[in-house]
Amino acid sequence: MFLSLLIALPVVCALIVFALPEGKTRMTSVFLAVLQFLVSLNLLFVFDTSTPALQLVEKYLWVESFGINYFVGIDGISLWLVMMTAFFLPVVILGSWHAIESRVKMFHINLFLLQAFMFGTFLSIDSVLFYIFFEASLIPMYLMIGIWGGTRRIYATMKFFIYTMAGSLLMLVAIIAMMLMTKAQLGTMSASLLDFYKLDIPFVANEFLNSQTLMFLAFSLAFAIKVPMFPVHTWLPDAHVEAPTPGSVVLAAIMLKMGTYGFLRFVMPLFPEATQYWGWVFMLLGVIGIIYGALVAMVQPDIKKLVAYSSVSHMGYVVLGLFALNTYGVTGALYQMLNHGVSTGALFLMVGMIYERTHSREIKNYGGLASVMPIYTILFLIVTMSSIAVPGTNGFVGEFFILMGSFMKNKALGSIAVLGVVLGAAYMLWMVKKVFFGPKGELVKGATSETSNPVLKDVSLREVVVLAPLIVLIFWMGIFPNHFLKYTKTSIEFLIENKADYKLHIQGEEQAVAAIAE
Secondary structure, eight states, X not given: OHHHHHHHHHHHHHHHHHHSOGXXXXXXXXXXXXXXXXXXXHHHHHOOTTOOSBEEEEEEEEEGGGTEEEEEEEOTTTXXXXXXXXXXXXXXXXXXTTTOOSSHHHHHHXXXXXXXXXXXXXXXXXXXHHHHHHHHTHHHHHHHHHHHSOTTHHHHHHHHHHHHHHHHHHHHHHHHXXXXXXXXXXXXXOOBHHHHTTXXXXXXXXXXXXXXXXXXXXXXXXXXXXXXXXXXXXXXXXXXXXXXXXXXXXXXXXXXXXXXXXIIIXXXXXXXXXXXXXXXXXXXXXXXXXXXXXXXXXXXXXXXXXXXXXXXXXXXXXXHHHHTOSHHHHHHHHXXXXXXXXXXXXXXXXXXXXHHHHSOOBGGGOOOGGGTOHHHHHHHHHHHHHHTTOTTSHHHXXXXXXXXXXXXXXHHHHHHHHHHHHHHHHHHHHHHHHHHSSSOOTTTTTOOSSSOOSSSOOOOHXXXXXXXXXXXXHHHHHHOTHHXXXXXXXXXXXXXHTTTSOOOOBTTHHHHHHHHHO
């Protein structure tokens, strides 16, 4: 019942917040979110790292005639994404203390419901249940940008919704087609992913119109939009810029990972021949995304937009690693999903902190900020080092594994991807120089560390509390990666070694299957 408890707890929290007076929601929401995170930590103690099998499985009949069940479970691929979802909620609520001034209660209810849907997405083993949670998560994010967003929020929400909904509809068609295939091949209609893995889906090389390629593309487009991959990335910068700070953090830290998780859970194991055949296209698009995102980030006058385009570049690395289809690439991709959440989430939080003070994100308006906000500057520099993958920080581990994996698969694309590391360092260090050092900008003129400045005060205790766990994670993941990789190793190796005929079992059932095979 533990996984259902994880999904249900945020809904209960939302109901508690709903019942509270408006003025008491902030502290209560922080308390409830921290409590949820502490409950989720139990996963790390009960998780068995020695098996790739699904663990803590719960399955209940839902729509029996169509083989649709409430079916949830967890393995090494989904574990850290679930933990990230639990970890970021208290960070986001505490970080949005001054960013959200109106309809605070509604905002926190929205956040808790979004968390429940994200838990459901990462834990669902039934494809229809996955689709419902995947789609439901759009609603709270739509409201978050549409109600608490910037001046162009309606345009950004419509673009976000249309892009993601259009991609998802193709995935729904593919899910229905696969359910019909289970009826034809297995004798019983089923929406279970474990039954989908058993299907024999025809593939013909050099021919576009075959079942496996068409379904591969239907799923891939839905997940590519969510990542977002080049060239279907254009909704992301608008969504980030118009979203309030907590919306940008949730989007970067968790929601984008639904797309890359979808590639790992659905596309690669369900359509192995199509993945192998078309993988080079996705590697190429990943590399284009890396370079394109970095080049566009370089010319952005808005700090938040620069960070948004850096996301396109960083997520390009994740796609590159996934479609390298080897242990190094996939391990690096999964680790990079977590790194991007920590680093880019922290960057959005810190951009939000100075925006709350000055209501400006224009790089030209700053300059010399280090002399006025020294502690903020040190923390920003640490996060920047993480974002540009300096050894000793979390970013280095993920990118190193991805580049190793991509070199083993395709030396030319791996070599081009290395340029992204250089370009990333260039635009991030350029931004740091402009904002924190050099001549003082319009907003910083007249302010010194000796004079009391009512606007550019250094970080508060609350802001240090918000950023401290992220700074700890940056070094912890960078210096002791095995503390995290040991949970994913078995599942990734099993996926790669069995990618041509992937069958996932429920813990306890794999011994029975092995005994029958003998």
